[in-house]
Amino acid sequence: MSILVTGFNGKVGSAVAEKLKKHGLPFTCAVRNVEKAKRENGEAYSFVKLDLSDSSTFDQALEGIRKVFLMYPPGEEIQFQAFLEAVRHNGVRHIVYLSVKDVQFLPFIHHYKNEKAIRKLGVPYTFIRAGYFMQNLEDVLREEIRQRQRIFIPAGKGKTSFVDTRDLAEVALRSFQNPDNHRNKSHVITGDKAVDFYRVADIMTAVLGKKIEYTNPSVKEFKSFMLEKEADERFINVVVGIHFPTKLGLAKGVTNEFEKMTGSKPIPIERYIEDYRNEWL
Ligand SMILES: NC(=O)c1ccc[n+]([C@@H]2O[C@H](COP(=O)([O-])OP(=O)(O)OC[C@H]3O[C@@H](n4cnc5c(N)ncnc54)[C@H](OP(=O)(O)O)[C@@H]3O)[C@@H](O)[C@H]2O)c1
Numbered sequence: 001m002s003i004l005v006t007g008f009n010g011k012v013g014s015a016v017a018e019k020l021k022k023h024g025l026p027f028t029c030a031v032r033n034v035e036k037a038k039r040e041n042g043e044a045y046s047f048v049k050l051d052l053s054d055s056s057t058f059d060q061a062l063e064g065i066r067k068v069f070l071m072y073p074p075g076e077e078i079q080f081q082a083f084l085e086a087v088r089h090n091g092v093r094h095i096v097y098l099s100v101k102d103v104q105f106l107p108f109i110h111h112y113k114n115e116k117a118i119r120k121l122g123v124p125y126t127f128i129r130a131g132y133f134m135q136n137l138e139d140v141l142r143e144e145i146r147q148r149q150r151i152f153i154p155a156g157k158g159k160t161s162f163v164d165t166r167d168l169a170e171v172a173l174r175s176f177q178n179p180d181n182h183r184n185k186s187h188v189i190t191g192d193k194a195v196d197f198y199r200v201a202d203i204m205t206a207v208l209g210k211k212i213e214y215t216n217p218s219v220k221e222f223k224s225f226m227l228e229k230e231a232d233e234r235f236i237n238v239v240v241g242i243h244f245p246t247k248l249g250l251a252k253g254v255t256n257e258f259e260k261m262t263g264s265k266p267i268p269i270e271r272y273i274e275d276y277r278n279e280w281l
Pocket of ligand 1: 074
């Protein structure tokens with residue numbers, strides 16, 4: 001009953017792979033470049049090539065697979081519907097799909113359409129509707145924190161219900177372990193509280209022992225700074241779009257679904273920053 005973990009090189013897929021390995025579930029990791037993944041990970045994981053924009057890679061990646069952890073990657077050419085059809089005809093019996101909190105109010109984003117397509121497919125599914133990842137701080141936000149000791153993102157003064165991707169991986173693990181309990185369910189998973197980026201900067205200052213500031217740039221300031229750095233315009237717009245609901249105060253909803261499911265509190269942002277402190281030093 002092997003599981004395919006898509007997005008292995010990403011913030012959630014990596015945490016899911018680690019979790020499944022720790023619990024001894026059989027799985028294979030999907031990457032676009034198998035040789036590179038092998039070089040970087042040695043024998044720790046087994047890899048298969050999957051490019052969601054290239055349907056010729058689908059059947060081989062799904063050979064012998066009965067469950068899929070599915071994330072929707074960035075990119076314009078993603079053949080999501082074709083992949084879902086390949087999932088069905090290869091006999092997959094459960095899809096755990098990484099979605100986003102409040103997706104039901106966001107008909108213009110991919111996840112809205114994707115959830116609908118998965119529901120229609122007839123393969124049992126579990127949706128993990130995730131809050132804003134803590135791990136964004138070591139991804140898109142990392143360089144500015146390291147180089148200029150600032151969190152540089154146009155998120156205004158709004159609060160965000162940060163979630164640790166390790167908690168999302170725990171939900172994925174439980175969905176795979178007990179598919180009947182999670183069959184055709186949506187889990188809205190957040191951390192234990194919502195905080196604004198000023199508070200995040202204060203926590204980072206205390207943990208890292210150096211002053212980190214949240215500078216709260218306007219969208220205009222953010223865009224012109226990123227364009228100067230020659231960042232891709234599409235990427236800049238995605239980042240602005242992700243933080244816009246925060247600015248409007250719409251990203252602060254907290255749920256207790258993680259605790260109800262696992263009996264444990266979600267990882268607080270203070271612990272996340274402690275655990276990953278070397279990322280920003
Ligand atoms: N960031 C947030 O706060 C947040 C919150 C809720 C939901 N989400 C959702 O989470 C998803 C992103 O997950 P993540 O942050 O874990 O990813 P990530 O860290 O951005 O990593 C991107 C992953 O996508 C893979 N990828 C890129 N192009 C691909 C392709 N054509 N085919 C197959 N794989 C491809 C990459 O694999 P290779 O290296 O092998 O190319 C990599 O594993 C998005 O759908 C996003 O909407 C994000």
